[in-house]
Amino acid sequence: MALASRFPDVEIPELSVPQFVLAGAAERADRPALVDGLSGETITHGELAFYVERMAAALAARGVVKGDVVAVFSPNTIWYPVVFHGIAAAGAVISPINALYTPEEIAFQLKDSGAKLLVTVSPFLDRALAAVQSAPVDEVIVMDGAEGHASLRDLLTSDAPAVQVDIDPAEDLVTLPYSSGTTGLPKGVMLTHRNLVANVAQCRPLFDLHEGDERVIAVLPFFHIYGLTVLMNQGLAWGCSVVTLPRFDLEQFLRTIQDQRVTRAYVAPPILVALAKHPLVDSFDLSSLRTITSGAAPLDESLAHAVETRLRRGASDGVAVSQGYGMTELSPVSHTTPEAGHEPAGAGPTPKGTVGYALPNTECRLIDPATGEDAAPGERGELWVRGPQVMKGYLNNAQATAETLDAEGWLHTGDVAVVDDEGRYTVVDRVKELIKYKGYQVAPAELEAVLLGNPEIADAAVIGVQDAESGEELPKAFVVRAPGSQITAEAVQAYAAERLAPHKKIRLVEFIEQVPKSMAGKILRKDLKNRA
Ligand code: 4UW
Numbered sequence: 001m002a003l004a005s006r007f008p009d010v011e012i013p014e015l016s017v018p019q020f021v022l023a024g025a026a027e028r029a030d031r032p033a034l035v036d037g038l039s040g041e042t043i044t045h046g047e048l049a050f051y052v053e054r055m056a057a058a059l060a061a062r063g064v065v066k067g068d069v070v071a072v073f074s075p076n077t078i079w080y081p082v083v084f085h086g087i088a089a090a091g092a093v094i095s096p097i098n099a100l101y102t103p104e105e106i107a108f109q110l111k112d113s114g115a116k117l118l119v120t121v122s123p124f125l126d127r128a129l130a131a132v133q134s135a136p137v138d139e140v141i142v143m144d145g146a147e148g149h150a151s152l153r154d155l156l157t158s159d160a161p162a163v164q165v166d167i168d169p170a171e172d173l174v175t176l177p178y179s180s181g182t183t184g185l186p187k188g189v190m191l192t193h194r195n196l197v198a199n200v201a202q203c204r205p206l207f208d209l210h211e212g213d214e215r216v217i218a219v220l221p222f223f224h225i226y227g228l229t230v231l232m233n234q235g236l237a238w239g240c241s242v243v244t245l246p247r248f249d250l251e252q253f254l255r256t257i258q259d260q261r262v263t264r265a266y267v268a269p270p271i272l273v274a275l276a277k278h279p280l281v282d283s284f285d286l287s288s289l290r291t292i293t294s295g296a297a298p299l300d301e302s303l304a305h306a307v308e309t310r311l312r313r314g315a316s317d318g319v320a321v322s323q324g325y326g327m328t329e330l331s332p333v334s335h336t337t338p339e340a341g342h343e344p345a346g347a348g349p350t351p352k353g354t355v356g357y358a359l360p361n362t363e364c365r366l367i368d369p370a371t372g373e374d375a376a377p378g379e380r381g382e383l384w385v386r387g388p389q390v391m392k393g394y395l396n397n398a399q400a401t402a403e404t405l406d407a408e409g410w411l412h413t414g415d416v417a418v419v420d421d422e423g424r425y426t427v428v429d430r431v432k433e434l435i436k437y438k439g440y441q442v443a444p445a446e447l448e449a450v451l452l453g454n455p456e457i458a459d460a461a462v463i464g465v466q467d468a469e470s471g472e473e474l475p476k477a478f479v480v481r482a483p484g485s486q487i488t489a490e491a492v493q494a495y496a497a498e499r500l501a502p503h504k505k506i507r508l509v510e511f512i513e514q515v516p517k518s519m520a521g522k523i524l525r526k527d528l529k530n531r532a
Contacts, residue, residue, distance in 0.1 A: 006344035025049035034078035037256035055086020061160035066091030091165035096223035106131035169193035179328035180443030182414035182432035188395030198388035206338035268439030296439035301353035325355035362387035435464035476508035
């Protein structure tokens with residue numbers, strides 16, 4: 001039984017992502033669109049639209065055509081949105097690469113996505129060049145410039161003729177982020193222009209925007225779908241100033257909120273832990289903040305209350321802390337908490353342990369994994385989602401697509417949720433393999449594949465175990481030593497750490513005689529969880 005959204009449907013404009021996001025740029029041409037939180041350097045909404053047009057023209061002049069994939073490997077900067085929308089306006093597809101990736105991880109994504117160009121920044125050039133040795137691309141563009149490479153300045157000042165690419169929003173891809181989904185290795189998630197346009201349009205009725213007076217802090221990375229849609233595209237489409245930070249540093253984060261008078265923060269739970277507990281927080285004036293929304297991993301209700309209480313100081317009305325829920329395959333938002341006064345008709349405040357309501361145009365089902373039937377009212381079940389934000393599928397992987405997205409359009413999330421009588425959802429468990437470490441994806445299959453590359457390791461299985469103190473999920477490897485091997489836990493960890501980004505580090509190791517497997521050879525992760 002489909003559970004309808006408690007909100008009326010919204011209309012989804014038939015526009016490409018750049019057309020939609022830049023639609024209001026001329027009206028607010030002189031207002032800051034992007035502000036560098038550290039240097040104060042600014043791009044206005046008018047300049048943004050101009051640069052995007054130039055970027056698209058320059059890419060077309062370099063031979064980029066509709067459907068080509070361009071990989072972007074960069075931390076957050078004010079130029080990232082210029083690059084993103086320039087590529088999109090040229091009809092090409094952006095595959096965003098995690099800024100922490102090793103050359104091996106970058107090469108995997110370049111090859112799998114079939115990227116034609118790679119856009120990066122000079123501090124990342126060593127890793128980028130190491131990656132393209134095994135995954136060649138036509139050209140590496142270095143945004144801030146480097147000897148022998150075209151820079152963003154070169155592209156934006158070229159006199160290439162303007163381009164008009166015909167885009168079918170419902171069919172054509174705009175971005176290809178990577179996600180392991182419910183099982184296996186990271187896969188390219190095919191998101192269309194319509195997916196991303198819809199997701200911003202769907203969130204709009206839940207927010208009380210102060211037109212022309214909203215500043216959003218973009219510390220979560222644009223290379224992750226949460227930052228890409230919620231900070232970059234939503235922020236710019238709604239006419240906010242998006243204040244970028246290249247990485248999370250608590251003091252810079254607090255200082256930037258204070259100095260830029262930031263009104264909204266979208267974060268992951270570890271940042272809320274710092275806001276609740278760290279002494280530095282008291283040294284800054286955070287009274288401009290109106291909302292803090294958390295997502296990407298479970299948020300403890302008491303932590304949300306602790307942050308509200310701590311920040312409710314002085315003359316300020318304080319800040320509302322709440323939760324949303326999303327997944328790369330959902331562009332990413334399916335659920336969020338409306339701002340006070342924007343709840344569905346008749347509903348009261350949204351409890352902080354919940355992830356809020358299904359967005360407009362979004363249907364849900366909760367399926368009892370034991371029976372495959374709809375869960376009884378009030379009972380838990382696997383969350384299925386259907387709506388215009390649901391991905392088109394996984395790139396070149398019909399089987400994984402069919403396992404996740406059924407014939408009726410339901411996306412099986414692999415998360416377990418309950419819904420209350422008012423239509424508010426709480427995420428209570430995860431039945432998929434995926435591990436979340438500080439909000440980042442860690443795919444057990446990827447770690448297992450790396451470990452199996454070590455001749456001293458005969459077999460390996462990875463699961464997430466809850467750390468009682470931090471509440472984080474820690475990747476734990478069960479390792480079977482090869483005959484004669486005396487490999488230590490430290491050596492296992494070091495071997496993986498050399499090849500994988502820091503968030504994928506193996507935090508715990510246990511040696512075992514045999515990895516428990518089903519008759520079909522599938523790792524019995526439940527048995528390992530019980531053992532851990
Ligand atoms: N509670 C418990 C949550 C929650 C959660 C996510 O890396 P991905 O694919 O994607 C994300 C997206 C997060 C997100 C996007 C937009 C948004 O508004 C918002 O809230 C403000 C969050 O993380 O990982 C997807 C997986 O992350 C877990 C869950 O397992 C999901 O399938 N997850 N949000 N609030 N778990």
